[in-house]
Amino acid sequence: MTATVATETGAGAANPPRRWHRLPALTVLTILLVAGIVLSFAVGVTAYSPQVIGSVLLAHLTGHTPDVAIADDTTIWLVRMPRITAAVLVGAALAAAGAAYQSLFRNPMVSPDLLGASGGAGVGAALGILLSWNNTAVQLAAFALGLAAVLLTYAVGTAVGRGTESTLTLVLTGIVVASLCSALISLTKYVADPEDKLPQITFWLLGGLDTVTIRNNLLPIIAPIAAGMVMLLLSRWRLNVMTFGDQEAASMGVNPRLVKAVVIGGATLMTAASVSAAGMVGWVGLVIPHVARMLVGSDARRALPASALLGAIFLLAVDDFARSALTTEVPLGILTALVGAPFFLLMLARGARPWM
Amino acid sequence: MDVVLRAQDVRCGYGSVEVVRDISFTVRTGEVLCLLGPNGVGKTTLFKSILGFLPLHGGRVVLAGRDLSTWRRRELARVVAYVPQAHGAPFPFTVGEVVLMGRTPRLGVVSSPGLDDLRVAHETLDSLGIAHLTDRSFTQISGGERQLVLIARALAQQPTLLMMDEPTSNLDLGNQVRVLRQIRAMAAAGLAIVMISHTPDHAFAVATSAALLRQDRTLQVGPPEQVITAANLASAYGEPVQILTATAPDGTPLKSCLPLL
Amino acid sequence: MEQRPSVLHVYSLNPLVVDGTGNIIDAWINAAGGRNAAQIPGRTRPVSIEQVQKWNPDVIIVASSAFVANDTGTQTLDKLTADPIWSRLAAVRNHHAYINPTGGWHWDRYGIEGALQIQWAAKTLHPELFPNLNMVAQTRSFYSQFLHYQLSDEQANRMLAAQNPG
Numbered sequence: 083m084t085a086t087v088a089t090e091t092g093a094g095a096a097n098p099p100r101r102w103h104r105l106p107a108l109t110v111l112t113i114l115l116v117a118g119i120v121l122s123f124a125v126g127v128t129a130y131s132p133q134v135i136g137s138v139l140l141a142h143l144t145g146h147t148p149d150v151a152i153a154d155d156t157t158i159w160l161v162r163m164p165r166i167t168a169a170v171l172v173g174a175a176l177a178a179a180g181a182a183y184q185s186l187f188r189n190p191m192v193s194p195d196l197l198g199a200s201g202g203a204g205v206g207a208a209l210g211i212l213l214s215w216n217n218t219a220v221q222l223a224a225f226a227l228g229l230a231a232v233l234l235t236y237a238v239g240t241a242v243g244r245g246t247e248s249t250l251t252l253v254l255t256g257i258v259v260a261s262l263c264s265a266l267i268s269l270t271k272y273v274a275d276p277e278d279k280l281p282q283i284t285f286w287l288l289g290g291l292d293t294v295t296i297r298n299n300l301l302p303i304i305a306p307i308a309a310g311m312v313m314l315l316l317s318r319w320r321l322n323v324m325t326f327g328d329q330e331a332a333s334m335g336v337n338p339r340l341v342k343a344v345v346i347g348g349a350t351l352m353t354a355a356s357v358s359a360a361g362m363v364g365w366v367g368l369v370i371p372h373v374a375r376m377l378v379g380s381d382a383r384r385a386l387p388a389s390a391l392l393g394a395i396f397l398l399a400v401d402d403f404a405r406s407a408l409t410t411e412v413p414l415g416i417l418t419a420l421v422g423a424p425f426f427l428l429m430l431a432r433g434a435r436p437w438m
Numbered sequence: 439m440d441v442v443l444r445a446q447d448v449r450c451g452y453g454s455v456e457v458v459r460d461i462s463f464t465v466r467t468g469e470v471l472c473l474l475g476p477n478g479v480g481k482t483t484l485f486k487s488i489l490g491f492l493p494l495h496g497g498r499v500v501l502a503g504r505d506l507s508t509w510r511r512r513e514l515a516r517v518v519a520y521v522p523q524a525h526g527a528p529f530p531f532t533v534g535e536v537v538l539m540g541r542t543p544r545l546g547v548v549s550s551p552g553l554d555d556l557r558v559a560h561e562t563l564d565s566l567g568i569a570h571l572t573d574r575s576f577t578q579i580s581g582g583e584r585q586l587v588l589i590a591r592a593l594a595q596q597p598t599l600l601m602m603d604e605p606t607s608n609l610d611l612g613n614q615v616r617v618l619r620q621i622r623a624m625a626a627a628g629l630a631i632v633m634i635s636h637t638p639d640h641a642f643a644v645a646t647s648a649a650l651l652r653q654d655r656t657l658q659v660g661p662p663e664q665v666i667t668a669a670n671l672a673s674a675y676g677e678p679v680q681i682l683t684a685t686a687p688d689g690t691p692l693k694s695c696l697p698l699l
Numbered sequence: 700m701e702q703r704p705s706v707l708h709v710y711s712l713n714p715l716v717v718d719g720t721g722n723i724i725d726a727w728i729n730a731a732g733g734r735n736a737a738q739i740p741g742r743t744r745p746v747s748i749e750q751v752q753k754w755n756p757d758v759i760i761v762a763s764s765a766f767v768a769n770d771t772g773t774q775t776l777d778k779l780t781a782d783p784i785w786s787r788l789a790a791v792r793n794h795h796a797y798i799n800p801t802g803g804w805h806w807d808r809y810g811i812e813g814a815l816q817i818q819w820a821a822k823t824l825h826p827e828l829f830p831n832l833n834m835v836a837q838t839r840s841f842y843s844q845f846l847h848y849q850l851s852d853e854q855a856n857r858m859l860a861a862q863n864p865g
Contacts, residue, residue, distance in 0.1 A: 127749040153752055156787045161748050188528045216768040217713055277805070278711070278764035281743060285714040292747050293713045295784075316548040323539050325529050329491050330522055334595065335515030335543030380529035383550055409738075411715075411745040 107378045111391035115170070118398045122166045126406050128157060139163075160295075168294040168303075169401040170394040172356040173366060175307045177393025179349035179356075180367025181374060181386050182314045185321040186345045187249060194353040194367035197256035197346065201263025202231025203357035208270040208283045217298050220286075221358045225306070228354025235259045236346060249328070289361030289415030291401050299359045306355040313348030314386060317341055321382040362415045365422025366393055372429060440467050442502060442599045442630035443488070449496035450480075450487035456495055457483040463649055463659045467598065470621060470631040472641035472662070475651030476675050481634050482603070484651070488632070489520055489601055502598065515543030519592035521602040524585040524609070530575040533587050537563055540594030555594075562590045566620060582613025589620060600624065602633035606640060618644050638666045638695040650674050663693070671695065704824055705736040707756035707790070708799075708807065710743050712765045712775070715751070718742045724807055731820035732828075733758065742808075748784055755789055758824060759796040762807055763861040772798030772861040797823055802838070802858040803846070815841055819859070834859055 123135045134150055138158040141148035148155050179194035187196065195201065206227030210220035235256045243251030267287070274280040294300060314321075320341045323331045328338040356363070374388035397414075400421060404412045443465040451457040457480040465471045475481050486492045488499055490506060499506040502517055509517075519540070527536075540562075541555035551559075563569045568586050571579060576587060585605060592600055605621065606614040621644045625631055635641060641648045641662050648665040650658045652674045658665050671679045678698040686692050706728045708718040718724040719739035728735050736756035737744070759779075766775045776796055779785040790796055800819055804810035818837055822829040838855040842848045854864040 127747065127753045152787055153755075156784055157749055157752060160784045161752075185529070190528060214768045216770075219768075281716070281764075282711060282714070285711075285716070285745060290714060290745070292745065293715055319542065319545070319550040322531070322535065323542050325527060325531070326539070329486075329489075330520065332491065332511060333489060333515060333518070333520035333601075334539060334591075335512035337511055375529070379535075380531045381535050405747045405749065409746065409750060411747050413745070 108384065108387055108391065111377075111388060111395070115391050115395050115398075118395050119166055119170065122169070122398050122402050123158060123162055125402055126157070126162065128154070130154065130158060134158070164294045164296045164300050165291050165401065165405070166398065168291045168300055168359060169398045171300075171303065171307050172291070172360045172363065173370075173393040173395070173397025174390040175310065175352035175356045175393075176363065176366040177370035177374070177396070178311060178314055178386055178390040179352045180393075181371035181382070181389035182317070182321060182345050182349050183367070184371055185325050185382055185385075186342060187253060188325050188327065190372065191368070192253075193364070194349055195260065195357075195364075196253065197235040197350070198231035198259035198263055199228045199350050199353040200357050200362055200364075201260040201267070202234075203228030203354050204287055204362060205231070205263045205266045205270070207286050207358070207361075208267050208274075211282050211286060212270045212274050212279055214279075217293075218302070221299060221302060224358035225302070225354045228357055229350055231259050231263055232346065232350040232354075285413070286361050287415070288413035289363040289418075290404065290411060290413050291360055292405065292411045294359065303355040303359045306351040310348040310350075310352035310355070311390070313344050313351070317345050317348070318382045318386050321345065321386075322380075325380075360414065363397070363418050364415060365418045365426075366397060369422045369426050370396055372426075440502075441465070441500075442467055443632065444500040445488065445497070446500070447497035448484070448487065448494060448499060450483055450492060450494055452483065452492065458651065458655050458657075459496070460655075461497070461657050463647075463657070465599070465630045465632055465647075467628050467630050468625050469646045470625045470633065470644050471647050471649055471659075472645035473632065473634045473649045473651065474636070474638060474641060474666070474674070476653060479651050479653060480655065481651055485601060485603060485632070485634055489518065490514060512543050512547075515595060515597075517597055518599045518601060519595040519597035521585075521588050521592045521600060521605060523604050523607055524581045524588060526584075527576050530577045532572065533563070533568070533574050533576055533579065533583075534559060534572040536576045536587055537590045537594050540591040543595055558596070559590075559594050562593045565593070566590050580613075582609045582616065585609060585613065585617055586620070589617070589624075593624070598628075598630060600629050600631045602631060604634050604636065606635065606637065614640075638671060639693075641666055642693040642695075666693075666695065703732055703734045704757035704795075705754070706733040706758045706760060706820075706824065707736040707751065707754060709759060709761045709765045712761070712767055712779075714745055715748060716743050716745050716765075717751070719744050723809060723813065727807070727813060727817050727820055730817050731824050733820070733824045752788065757790055757795060759788070759790040760799050760807075760820075760823075761796065762799045763801040763805060766861070798861045800838075800859045801861040802842075802864065811845065812841075 120132065124130050134154060135158060138148045138150055138155055142159050176194055183192045183194050183196055184190050203224040206223035207220050210223040215223065239252035239255035240248060242255065271280060271283055274283055320336050323334050323336050324338065324341055331338050370393045371389045374392050375385050378384040378388045400417045401414060404414050404417055441464055445461055445463050448461040449456060449459040461484060463471065473481050483492065487494055501509065537559040538551050538555060541551045541558060545551060563572055566586050566589060568583065568590065571583060605617050609617060618640060621631060645662050647659060648662040650665050650670055658670065668679055668681050680696050680698055682694045682696060684692045708724050710716045710718055717737045719737045719741045720735055721740050722742040724742060725735045736754040761775055763772065766772060776798060779791050779796055785791050800806045802812050804812060806812040806816040815838060818832060819834055822832045822834060835852055835855045838858060839850045842850045857864045
């Protein structure tokens with residue numbers, strides 16, 4: 083009798099905290115992101131106090147001329163503001179797209195470039211640089227070819243797969259398309275002028291936010307990233323159901339083809355836009371969703387926004403390091419890999435396998 | 439009793455390959471139809487065709503008085519629920535979340551479950567006696583518990599027809615008994631159930647009718663005592679068996695099928 | 700401006716890449732009476748625009764590899780002047796941003812035209828010290844003497860503007 087009561091109390095006490103700690107996680111991440119943004123304005127080649135940052139931002143937002151030295155105004159408003167915004171957007175986009183893809187493809191080892199979005203974008207940018215297009219055209223070409231590569235994967239994968247379970251065909255076709263893109267990138271590098279074009283292509287592929295400007299880089303990516311995010315968030319519940327496979331999802335009233343099309347469309351818009359502005363930034367879309375799921379659980383209703391917030395915080399921190407640690411810029415793609423890969427191994431070694 | 443499912447001269451298969459033909463049967467509310475037959479004879483194909491996963495090659499399937507082809511995906515899922523064989527999942531959803539997914543056909547296309555759905559999920563877990571699993575990870579509970587959770591998920595759809603694919607496979611004896619008891623209770627509560635099984639004993643235990651699909655693609659449907667006979671099983675499976683009868687302590691007759699080696 | 704103006708040699712604008720110390724670029728900057736604003740070892744180093752602001756060079760020299768897309772050097776300088784960030788740098792504001800000449804090869808790196816580069820840079824950094832140095836004439840005589848090629852005035856001018864001499 084006593085034993086029974088004790089067991090029930092034990093179970094009751096063990097369960098509620100799990101539910102209890104979940105909702106605030108998003109609030110805590112939001113606060114961390116805001117703190118990260120403030121900190122990012124403060125650090126850099128020149129450090130600024132919160133007062134200076136506040137007065138510059140407030141002045142611009144209210145349409146006044148800030149009462150600080152012109153160099154400080156330039157740094158805070160024209161250099162750091164676009165760069166910080168881009169880091170937040172790209173980090174959130176890549177992580178959310180990765181989280182959505184992992185659910186959709188029922189595989190936690192999947193990253194948002196699975197179907198060739200990054201590879202296609204890389205081809206577009208390399209080709210644009212090779213043909214001496216201007217920056218806006220290079221970014222547009224990257225975006226367009228990122229979309230085109232995924233469309234190609236989707237069209238070929240669906241045609242070859244035919245049946246209802248075409249996910250595997252889609253993934254294999256994605257690998258083929260990504261590999262094709264990588265060959266095309268190598269080809270452009272091979273024929274590029276080693277004195278001016280080749281370094282530009284190389285730098286672009288390594289990824290970075292150092293030359294982000296509002297008009298050229300930021301404005302073109304806001305709409306696709308926002309649209310993609312809305313598409314993913316609208317699919318958030320159906321993504322949960324999709325992790326049980328097409329047939330079970332269908333038996334629960336979900337149209338698997340529609341959800342796949344919407345999620346792939348949304349994730350591709352976000353990935354292609356991110357890569358077009360920031361270059362090949364890997365690992366964010368693979369590692370961050372794992373961490374997010376460890377914090378808030380598997381439910382995409384929380385895992386998706388948590389991934390976006392964590393991705394933004396992560397890329398912000400990495401980019402702060404990229405621009406502040408050394409006198410030279412450290413390419414972002416190298417840093418995310420250097421941080422992401424060991425972190426992933428650490429998670430594996432500690433037995434924190436969120437998919438088990 | 440209302441007819442929930444009627445199959446008329448159904449032909450079905452994968453792609454252009456026809457697997458079964460001229461299948462006819464009826465399932466009413468409160469009935470449990472147990473589909474038996476050797477491996478590869480087309481039980482699963484028939485099952486998937488009724489669920490709408492595969493297109494019919496011919497004949498008609500009528501659900502709640504309406505032809506299957508006129509049902510929309512979401513409408514169908516409010517009437518027919520599918521219980522797959524117990525399986526793992528790529529992500530550690532909680533049991534509560536898995537059961538909540540059964541509410542999906544009752545939601546708007548882009549909406550998420552609300553408090554009412556949460557209440558239905560909890561009630562379902564309660565009714566199956568697995569409320570204590572609510573916050574456990576679906577990937578860390580036992581096979582038997584998973585099967586019960588998948589049944590709970592199907593029940594959360596509040597269907598009139600339950601399609602169960604080998605609900606007792608890979609379960610230990612105790613879990614088999616628990617699942618069978620639930621099947622009987624659900625039928626008593628008014629659900630129509632179609633289940634695939636490889637164990638004739640289970641058909642005796644819970645089925646109101648048995649359907650035996652043979653190698654020659656013919657389907658024999660009727661009360662379990664008439665369909666599951668030593669002669670029929672021997673001809674369907676190609677091996678001799680014997681049916682034993684006994685009486686339970688409460689006086690109910692029991693039947694079991696044993697292989698003759 | 701100090702006696703030795705600080706000079707930033709921009710290799711690429713997008714991405715932003717500049718030449719640091721310990722190389723032939725640093726050597727001609729010093730030989731021409733300047734000092735390298737980019738106090739980082741090595742050539743073609745990626746830096747942030749914040750770092751450039753911090754260095755606040757007196758003179759900016761833009762290599763032809765930095766011309767974006769099919770822009771000419773003049774168009775590139777015009778863009779710098781119009782750019783909200785670059786235009787606020789003292790060097791750009793004071794019209795001390797220049798195009799590096801390019802002839803048979805880039806004058807600024809690893810070619811025989813380095814001999815012309817030193818003269819061009821010296822006159823660019825210290826015009827008051829070399830009132831009689833005529834770069835068009837120097838270029839023509841260099842090509843004639845060492846490469847046995849007779850340049851027209853126009854061709855020499857095009858080289859000095861980093862345009863294809865045709």
